[in-house]
Amino acid sequence: MTKKKAPEDKLKLGRPEIPFDEAIADEILNRLADGKSLRSICLEDDMPDGFIVRKWLARNPDFARQYAYARDEQADTLFDETLAIADNLPVDATNEMIRKAQLQIDTRKWLAGKLRPKKYGEANKLEAQNGDQSITMQTINIGKLDFDDREALAGMLKAIAPPSTIDDDL
Numbered sequence: 001m002t003k004k005k006a007p008e009d010k011l012k013l014g015r016p017e018i019p020f021d022e023a024i025a026d027e028i029l030n031r032l033a034d035g036k037s038l039r040s041i042c043l044e045d046d047m048p049d050g051f052i053v054r055k056w057l058a059r060n061p062d063f064a065r066q067y068a069y070a071r072d073e074q075a076d077t078l079f080d081e082t083l084a085i086a087d088n089l090p091v092d093a094t095n096e097m098i099r100k101a102q103l104q105i106d107t108r109k110w111l112a113g114k115l116r117p118k119k120y121g122e123a124n125k126l127e128a129q130n131g132d133q134s135i136t137m138q139t140i141n142i143g144k145l146d147f148d149d150r151e152a153l154a155g156m157l158k159a160i161a162p163p164s165t166i167d168d169d170l
Contacts, residue, residue: 018052025063028053033073035081075115078108117144 024047031041042050057064082105089101112120127136145153 018048020056020060020063024048025056025066029066029070032067032070033077035074035077071115075112075120078115079112079120082108 028038028041028047032038038050038053041047042053057067085101085104085108089097093101109120113122127134129135140153142150142153
């Protein structure tokens with residue numbers, strides 16, 4: 001005769017629920033700011049997996065705000081690393097060493113530009129000159145502007161193209 005298992009003895013399926021831990025969260029933020037990827041942090045034995053961290057982000061606005069700041073710091077760290085990589089190439093570097101360094105630099109520049117596009121992103125500008133007059137046009141993704149930048153843009157647009165006073169029948 002087999003003993004029937006109690007409901008609490010059943011195996012739980014899925015990922016374990018890990019409560020938010022301030023110390024672990026701070027360590028994740030520090031490692032991010034130091035330039036490590038979230039994936040590499042979460043693969044370490046003392047860290048929760050990425051799913052848990054993303055749950056913490058969704059459920060804890062303070063952690064999400066600190067995470068965003070850590071990502072900004074990560075972009076600065078990655079950008080700073082580009083100079084270190086270039087400066088640490090030996091004088092007698094081979095073509096292979098130079099190609100590897102260039103790939104590392106390009107990858108860090110690309111990531112920094114994605115993490116902090118206003119600071120490190122590629123500027124899409126078009127400049128034209130006619131005698132002593134010049135005009136600069138820049139492509140802007142309005143969806144990525146914060147509230148203050150949107151208000152400033154709206155003010156500039158009103159200054160150069162005030163609303164029409166003519167009634168439109170459309």
